[in-house]
Amino acid sequence: MTLHRYSIGVDLGGTNLRVAAYHQHSTDGGQLTEIVSLPTRVGDGPHTVADDMSAAIVGLLDKYGRNEKLAGVGLGTPGPLELPEGILRNPPNLPGFDRFNLKQAIEQRVGAPVVIESDANLAALAEFVLGSGKSYGVRSLCMLTLGTGVGNGIILDGKIWNGNNGMGGEAGHNTVDPDGEVCPCGSRGCLELYASATGVRRMAEQARALDQDDAEIEAESPMLTARHVADSALAGDSRALKVFDRVGTVLGIGLGALVNTLNLPLYVIGGGMSAAWELFAPRMMEELRMRSYVYRLTAPTEEESRARSPRKTHVVRAELGSDAGILGACLLPFMQS
Amino acid sequence: MTLHRYSIGVDLGGTNLRVAAYHQHSTDGGQLTEIVSLPTRVGDGPHTVADDMSAAIVGLLDKYGRNEKLAGVGLGTPGPLELPEGILRNPPNLPGFDRFNLKQAIEQRVGAPVVIESDANLAALAEFVLGSGKSYGVRSLCMLTLGTGVGNGIILDGKIWNGNNGMGGEAGHNTVDPDGEVCPCGSRGCLELYASATGVRRMAEQARALDQDDAEIEAESPMLTARHVADSALAGDSRALKVFDRVGTVLGIGLGALVNTLNLPLYVIGGGMSAAWELFAPRMMEELRMRSYVYRLTAPTEEESRARSPRKTHVVRAELGSDAGILGACLLPFMQS
Structure with a gap:
């Protein structure tokens, strides 16, 4: 019996935070099966945002993780972003996040591997794979x-x-x-x-x-x-x-x-x-x-x-619309394997 | 008994045409052992230039080819150049060469594989490998x-x-x-x-x-x-x-x-x-x-x-001087293998 493969994608914006589950049918096909949308509580600092994000991720992991195989968690954030470390560098849309290691913060909270990228790179990835x-x-x-x-x-x-x-x-x-x-x-x-x-x-x-x-x-x-x-x-x-x-x-x-x-x-x-x-x-x-x-x-x-x-x-x-960013976040874990 | 490896490099300029032999000591070391310099007879058309170039190449092949193993012939030309075909596209410094397939012309004349690149790319390659x-x-x-x-x-x-x-x-x-x-x-x-x-x-x-x-x-x-x-x-x-x-x-x-x-x-x-x-x-x-x-x-x-x-x-x-272009042409055949 083969388990279905799925991934979790996160689109961190200055206003909204979206967390999605994505199910892959083939290397260039699949669909968003669920999207959770929350306000980004930027004013409460990066740790609060990381807590909110992690709670939503864990919710989806609990829901899908039993019967399906997780490819990983992909995380899109406004840049600039230092890689491979995953450290934000003075992002204009996320004041107070300078030098915050978002990748590490989420990995510690959810206990799953996190891959991080700038949101514009993820839109390009989605357009590349699916658009x-x-x-x-x-x-x-x-x-x-x-x-x-x-x-x-x-x-x-x-x-x-x-x-x-x-x-x-x-x-x-x-x-x-x-x-x-x-x-x-x-x-x-x-x-x-x-x-x-x-x-x-x-x-x-x-x-x-x-x-x-x-x-x-x-x-x-x-x-x-x-x-x-x-x-x-x-x-x-x-x-x-x-x-x-x-x-x-x-x-x-x-x-x-x-x-x-x-x-x-x-x-x-x-x-x-x-x-x-x-x-x-x-x-x-x-x-x-x-x-x-x-x-x-x-x-x-x-x-x-x-x-x-x-x-x-x-x-x-572009062929994809406003979901390009979160789709790219969902695709990212599949690109690593 | 291992034969020494060598290559032939050509630097085709609008005024001068230089053909060199290069002997490799290691992947990032070697030296130009001989340089032949000729005027580029642009006015006589691409076939004349190809003849001149080929005669100089064959001269070096005859000299070194007996005791040493040829890695190939690298050819640098002013751009734009269409690859992988090796066709010149209206090069401002080589009037009359538009759509001339230089790679093919030289391969036919010298009977050895020719790799072609624009001269600025070859200067970058030389600076990358040796500079x-x-x-x-x-x-x-x-x-x-x-x-x-x-x-x-x-x-x-x-x-x-x-x-x-x-x-x-x-x-x-x-x-x-x-x-x-x-x-x-x-x-x-x-x-x-x-x-x-x-x-x-x-x-x-x-x-x-x-x-x-x-x-x-x-x-x-x-x-x-x-x-x-x-x-x-x-x-x-x-x-x-x-x-x-x-x-x-x-x-x-x-x-x-x-x-x-x-x-x-x-x-x-x-x-x-x-x-x-x-x-x-x-x-x-x-x-x-x-x-x-x-x-x-x-x-x-x-x-x-x-x-x-x-x-x-x-x-x-740059660390390399005016020989960067021809050095890059000589290095090119080694990059293919």
Whole structure:
């Protein structure tokens, strides 16, 4: 009798904490069978968050562990993250967590092996195993997750590229405008400042493109505001269209460097902001074509694009939605074995 | 009786063609035992160049092949190069060579297996096996070769990163100034436009920093002019100093993106322009520190720098000189076996 294999995945966000059980059918197929969602009690410190997380994990382990074989616990966290140690390094979305060893804290509490990764790397892993990576049959890809920030994950030859310290794939902070806006990261003109929902909101405010007063904007989340700007753009508002034009331009510049440097077969744009694909993608592709001769030499024709030709460079919208991060966390334990 | 192992390496440049024999003592030791240098007869077309190259290779094969075991022939060429096919793709320094299959042409003429790579990748390989990569004991590095252009080669986990089409490692054409000068590659503001000898020459002309008339500059090679500008800078000329300040700034921006994206333990600056290291490196390191929080989180202290700490990000001057390219060509056949 063979036991079914399952894993537990955790998606630790600055606001919500989600813990899921995932059942694998095949190496590239499976499903989330249960998701537990909790608030992240950041203000109460990392140990409280670790307690909450562990209680939810243990609940799922108790439920499924009797009849099924655990592949492991995968944990996604906002970066930067130092690997293989599993130590958080001053994560902007988790104040008070600097130098906290999350991997160790959870392993001690749940008594099971924990594998940890940055959330953007896990979104890329999920997209690689279950999304566009599977559709295109590639061994490598680079993903940009456009959310409140711009996350980045790179898969090379079937594995997450962690680099020397676990900090590979932070292209959201590559410079796209050397004299641009100041970034909380300490630099200026980072991709994230323009290609994120936060960036769209700021640029819209700067352009006063919205038909509502500033106080109202201030009270809303960046993602909601980005949606308003997208609606205005779709309705033909020229200032809102200009904002997404800027999003496309900086993405083209950023992708150009990634294509020149890595020459991968697949670049994937995901995250909540990718819903505005039609508004920024044409400008993005035009800018990419100008910025990267490697792209021009390897760009697919329309037919090669449809045929997903393996020797061409494809730039596509992510296939997985907002569950990419937690799916990646669930897949992670299976990648180790 | 064991035969000594040797290889033949070719460095195909736009002006000169060099063919060398290399004898290996150990996996990371050996020496160039003979170098044949010829003019590259670019104007007579690719078949003439292939004939010249093959005659020199056959000469060395005849000389060493009797008593020694050939590991193979390694061939370095200006890019872009399509791999694994070995087809040149519109190389700016080899007009008339577009779509020429150089690997096949040489294999047919010399009757031995030929491995082909872009010259910047081979400089990185040599630096990895015999230079700073060996000194630092790393498995991965990224090298920028500052010559008349800016070449780039990336070694990941002990192997040249070719990417999907053999065009990985073209970071010399990453954008460092989106609205900058127009580049022959079709983009604007590429790193190569500022961090190369050609860039230094152009910037110096623009600043009229040299105490000689324009006609004289025009007649000189970029590398020679870059040396004049460096001499002026060393003598305290403020306009020449400003040129190297710009070189340092754009290198910091370019390296910042490479560090954020790849998080490698070692970044190497080589090529003729690296002789001006003291003139651009302080500004480069300052800019890199500002541009990349991954660098700031992993930057070595002075002591860690001296100790070459493996978990830190080191940025160093290349250890090998102008023979890096041909040494890399000679090493290439040994990497395949």
